[in-house]
Amino acid sequence: MSGTYAIETTGLSKAYGRVLAVDSVSLQVVPGEIYGFVGLNGAGKTTTIRALLGMIRPTAGSVGMLGHTVTPGARGPWHRVGHLVEKPAAYPELTVRENLEIARRLHAVSSAHAVSRVVERMGLTSEADRRAGVLSTGNLQRLALARALLHEPELLILDEPANGLDPAGVVEIRQLLVALARDQGVTVFMSSHILPEVGRLATRVGIIHKGRLLEEFDARRLEEVQALRLEVETRDLRAAAAVLTDAGYAVSWQSGEGKIVLREPRAVNAPDEVATLLVNKGTAPMRLAIVHEDLEGHFLRLTGGSQ
Amino acid sequence: MNAFLAAFWAELLKARRSRVFLLTLVALSIVPVVSGLFMFILQDPDRALAMGLITAKAQIIAGTADWPTFFQVILLGIAIGGAIVFAFIATWVFGREFADRTAKELLALPVQRHTIVAAKFALISIWILTLILVVFVIGLAVGRGVDLPGWSAMLAWSSLGSLMFIAVLTYMLIPAVALVASAGRGYLPPLAWAVLTIVLAQIAGITGWGDWFPWYVPALVASLGEPHAQAVPLHSYVLVLAAFVAGAAGTFAWWQSADQTR
Numbered sequence: 251m252s253g254t255y256a257i258e259t260t261g262l263s264k265a266y267g268r269v270l271a272v273d274s275v276s277l278q279v280v281p282g283e284i285y286g287f288v289g290l291n292g293a294g295k296t297t298t299i300r301a302l303l304g305m306i307r308p309t310a311g312s313v314g315m316l317g318h319t320v321t322p323g324a325r326g327p328w329h330r331v332g333h334l335v336e337k338p339a340a341y342p343e344l345t346v347r348e349n350l351e352i353a354r355r356l357h358a359v360s361s362a363h364a365v366s367r368v369v370e371r372m373g374l375t376s377e378a379d380r381r382a383g384v385l386s387t388g389n390l391q392r393l394a395l396a397r398a399l400l401h402e403p404e405l406l407i408l409d410e411p412a413n414g415l416d417p418a419g420v421v422e423i424r425q426l427l428v429a430l431a432r433d434q435g436v437t438v439f440m441s442s443h444i445l446p447e448v449g450r451l452a453t454r455v456g457i458i459h460k461g462r463l464l465e466e467f468d469a470r471r472l473e474e475v476q477a478l479r480l481e482v483e484t485r486d487l488r489a490a491a492a493v494l495t496d497a498g499y500a501v502s503w504q505s506g507e508g509k510i511v512l513r514e515p516r517a518v519n520a521p522d523e524v525a526t527l528l529v530n531k532g533t534a535p536m537r538l539a540i541v542h543e544d545l546e547g548h549f550l551r552l553t554g555g556s557q
Numbered sequence: 558m559n560a561f562l563a564a565f566w567a568e569l570l571k572a573r574r575s576r577v578f579l580l581t582l583v584a585l586s587i588v589p590v591v592s593g594l595f596m597f598i599l600q601d602p603d604r605a606l607a608m609g610l611i612t613a614k615a616q617i618i619a620g621t622a623d624w625p626t627f628f629q630v631i632l633l634g635i636a637i638g639g640a641i642v643f644a645f646i647a648t649w650v651f652g653r654e655f656a657d658r659t660a661k662e663l664l665a666l667p668v669q670r671h672t673i674v675a676a677k678f679a680l681i682s683i684w685i686l687t688l689i690l691v692v693f694v695i696g697l698a699v700g701r702g703v704d705l706p707g708w709s710a711m712l713a714w715s716s717l718g719s720l721m722f723i724a725v726l727t728y729m730l731i732p733a734v735a736l737v738a739s740a741g742r743g744y745l746p747p748l749a750w751a752v753l754t755i756v757l758a759q760i761a762g763i764t765g766w767g768d769w770f771p772w773y774v775p776a777l778v779a780s781l782g783e784p785h786a787q788a789v790p791l792h793s794y795v796l797v798l799a800a801f802v803a804g805a806a807g808t809f810a811w812w813q814s815a816d817q818t819r
């Protein structure tokens with residue numbers, strides 16, 4: 251197993267009976283990057299993450315992490331890895347501080363101040379002595395993130411880390427993860443179905459759908475992989491759509507959206523011709539804009555828009 | 558060793574913060590209290606009748622109200638009650654990790670999974686030991702309160718020894734409960750298992766096959782002090798040992814290797 255990558259999977263597959271939850275996923279995560287693992291619910295994100303953490307035995311393929319081969323039950327590089335899998339969980343009868351104290355001891359963190367530090371860092375100071383069973387979903391998520399960060403790992407594997415957080419919390423966690431990667435070189439592997447969030451945060455994106463890794467790209471190439479479209483707004487959309495259709499354009503228009511969308515290169519590369527056509531036919535455009543599809547649009551196009 | 562101590566500390570904290578310890582203590586304390594009540598009734602059935610403790614139609618148990626009989630009733634009570642209460646403890650210690658969805662926090666740790674399991678079994682053994690000692694002390698207090706005749710220090714020590722032996726035998730049947738709690742991922746499967754084994758033990762006892770059924774063996778040992786009791790055959794102990802080894806090995810193997818999807 252190569253030690254070059256923080257995470258490396260080779261042909262990773264996991265079947266439950268006849269259902270193939272993960273299908274031949276091969277990915278590499280370079281140290282220091284934030285890898286956004288994007289997919290719809292049920293796409294195979296959590297199963298992949300469980301396989302990465304040795305919680306399930308792959309049906310085929312292998313997982314390497316920080317130079318170790320991961321096998322369920324075997325010693326792994328777990329003192330260097332922080333994780334959050336699926337819904338956050340904590341012992342309900344224990345306080346936030348006690349839950350973290352258990353994690354501190356199990357990770358053999360010698361500093362007794364580690365708990366207080368992470369409590370403060372995650373904004374849980376006012377909740378520290380409350381029982382976990384009475385925490386809000388957002389604070390439970392913060393507790394789970396605090397547990398993942400407690401031992402200052404060099405690799406974070408986070409399954410939907412923004413779940414349950416309010417908008418301010420989402421921004422806060424985003425800034426925290428970016429700072430960890432930038433300032434401390436922490437590698438972050440995070441799954442999400444909140445696509446704009448991944449777009450703002452990740453340095454690389456992998457898209458998984460129905461168990462298969464459909465695409466991987468550098469987030470800096472996001473604009474390149476995202477298709478362009480021409481958006482047209484006129485006072486009479488129905489008439490404009492008819493004019494464009496008559497001229498042979500493939501028109502995408504829904505009355506509720508208030509705009510016509512043209513995706514073909516003929517339109518995107520020559521918006522002036524579209525404008526001239528509409529003016530000549532008496533349906534002058536109020537607005538013409540070439541727009542990058544957002545990550546969500548890219549994702550839906552890639553997956554055929556299927557749920 | 559440090560890893561084990563860390564895991565054991567965690568288990569101890571969870572137990573201390575839970576009400577389950579108190580619940581099991583109250584449940585098992587019923588045994589010496591009810592045994593004392595039997596002795597009180599046996600001492601003077603007319604007095605018990607006058608106090609309304611029994612009705613004229615009640616069937617009074619045979620025997621005499623003295624310390625040997627009192628200890629004997631406690632032993633039988635623990636052999637039966639212990640099977641239920643100890644199974645309840647194992648169900649909570651293992652099953653709660655799945656009911657609370659915290660099992661996933663115990664899998665990718667520097668502390669090995671078998672260490673976590675060992676810490677859980679260690680907690681259960683200390684929990685049971687504490688319960689037995691408390692029950693015995695309550696028994697001594699109740700027996701003294703009822704003012705039973707026939708006391709001797711030697712009788713008390715030998716009864717404590719028998720109590721411990723029965724507790725150990727019952728404890729050896731607990732890993733199977735832990736395995737069912739783990740594989741069943743929650744509370745209901747192990748509790749169903751406990752009820753099933755208790756019912757089957759009763760059937761095995763009635764049909765005369767009790768010595769071949771591990772879950773009946775503690776009751777067999779508890780009844781050794783009764784008149785006409787026969788020695789418990791060696792194969793009964795071997796079967797209890799086999800149930801222990803199978804249950805413990807299964808639990809360790811399951812935590813080590815099974816897919817953990819909760």
